[in-house]
Amino acid sequence: MHISGFVARGYEQLRDVFTRLVADGRETGAALSVWADGTEVVGLTGGWADSARSRPWRHDTLVHTYSVSKPFASLAALTAVADGTLRLDEPVSAYWAEYGTGGKNATTLRQILTHRAGLPAFPPSAATLDLLDQDGLLRSLAAAPAKWEPGSRVAEHALTYGHLIDGVLRAGTGRSLGEVYADVVRPALNIDAWFGVPERDLDRVADVEHALPGAAEQILAEVYPSYGRVLAAPTGALDPSRLNSVGWRRAVFGAINLHASASALAAFYGSLTSPDGPVRRLLGHELHDEYLTTQVCGTDDTVGRTLAWTLGPLRTDAIIGLGGLGGSAAWWSLRHGHAVAYVTRRLHDHSRVAEIAAALDDDINTEVRRP
Template sequence: MAEVKGHCDNAFTKVRDLLASNIASEAELGACVCVNIDGKNIVDIWAGHTDENHQTEWQENTIINVFSCSKTITNLAVLICHDRELLDVNEKISKYWPEFAANGKENILVRNILSHSTGVAGWEQPIAVQDVCDVQKSTALLAKQAPWWEPGTASGYHALNQGHLAGELVRRVTGKSLKQFVAEDIAGPLGADFQLGAVEKDWSRISTLIPPPSLAAETGAAGLSADSVSMKALTGPTPDALFALTPEWRNAEIGAANGHGNARSVNRIMSTISRGGEVDGTRLLSQKTIDLIFQEQTKGTDLVLLKPLRFGIGYGLPLKESVPWIPDRRVCFWGGWGGSSIIMDLDKKMTISYVMNKMGAGTVGNPRTVGYIEAIYDCVDKMSNGTA
């Protein structure tokens, strides 16, 4: 088996062995897994390589673009603003961002951004990824658009633009850019190695990526008409995994998709929710705000991803039809394009994170993702039953 580095409690050797097996079989190139229970990292492991030539080993401080796992931190930023009474998730977006009221959007609520239900799931064409990197320009375009469906009635995954919408709210109510807020109010206080974009001094420790099938192909949207919500969202603009390795992407602030970190740092931040709002003496959320997350906003076939999903305020909620590997209890989660995942299990005071560089098919997790999560829960159950 391949060598796995880091720490793994004896009760979780099944998880370590699975990572080793996946690396050895080349199902994985490089990856890391972290499990925190009640404030302790009982699993913090990594293995494999950061390049296809197997010249550079994945290190403890390797970071990578985690794509939509970025949304979990971006939405946390909005919830922190709510907790500080700088905004109200039940208030109209236009109260804080008047320009957003254009074209019939005056009554859309902040929580509609956090549940992918604004009706503005992407940009009107023509738009390129390079345009999205100009956050001021591309955010202004979103403010001018009309919704593609009746806001609040269904989710339509805001794959690339959720961070623009949420980030503009953060900027309006705090005076800080989203990137600055994440650095100064979240990652910094928690000592987490996470950033939106990536400063140039860190580029040498960023892993490469192996792209998956296109999102349109894997969701089935490729066969739809060009004016369908799904095709408009997934081609406005078309995501390009390898563009994430360019200076232009790394220098931008794409709150929905260009966060850089690893399983440990994402876990550190998101354990805020699993641990009741406080991490090692740093409180970011009250229990009252955490409870808001579990207020169901939408449930049904997502208009962009074309699969059943259930959203609360900021995060996905368990739904057996689409994520049977996530327990149906007080759990919230989301993943990143290619398979990365972050799960906050409040009943267990547990946070699970997985980050990898060999991207697979699947919009809320690939088979490797599922394997790690099921192995972790099996170990937890055996530990609880005294059979570990």
């Protein structure tokens, strides 16, 4: 399969790693971008963007990224904090009255953004709902009892994260997550990353496929065994026939369905910590600092490892960033001052991006070792 793109001097080793991933069949379609000092220094694409192997992957190809989405969903909520409409530490039931049941009445937006809301999964009743039944899924969360006292434990809210944000935004601002992202966040960032891909851009979206013959069942059993319980309802979040549909690409599912190019994600992380960057301008100085500060560090009950969550990405001594189920990931290197994004359409583990990170001397192990 064809490899195209560019590599600046000093990053030649990445071309070798990327070429090997595509040549040995571990990749059927992927892109790698690295930004440093405000410039894209690596922009590589390889393989195909579609299941029919007729569309080569291009620099502007978009792909479904799973949890890489979450920091962008959180920004939508934080813009409403920045303008004073919402407050991080006020109970969200003050706006979303229906949510204040089942031990959830004191839940705050900060707890939602840091995966401590006590609803890491949709309730069993959501199993009968369609993946894109936004109103039904919101009602199911509002009626569900918290699994534990909000704020007392941390567990990645794998599918529920975006819906919780959406419910708060709808009740507190009158606008949905998708509307706030489209009208406020995306224009401020000037980023080619979408919750709800415009019709004119659908031909740029890559098809996803499973690497393992057992598809969803096998990837959960062998690669992500701890995620089975949080992905159980609604069904379809691992089904390529849903993920490749126009309906999914046009919809907003804030926890997992950001569609983005590698270059856009790396550019975002490349400016994330900048004192005059777009994220700081969007949030203001104080909230931007808080966005990047570790809010909670502890054993994540979904992931089963000790993680440090900010109000959006994960943070370690080495990186700020987040990966997604299937193998895509993006981060800012605190040690080396560059941003990296690797996106793939072939759903498997993170061994591919780990090889990219190793070639850059980036430690992307998100488990935190507490003193």
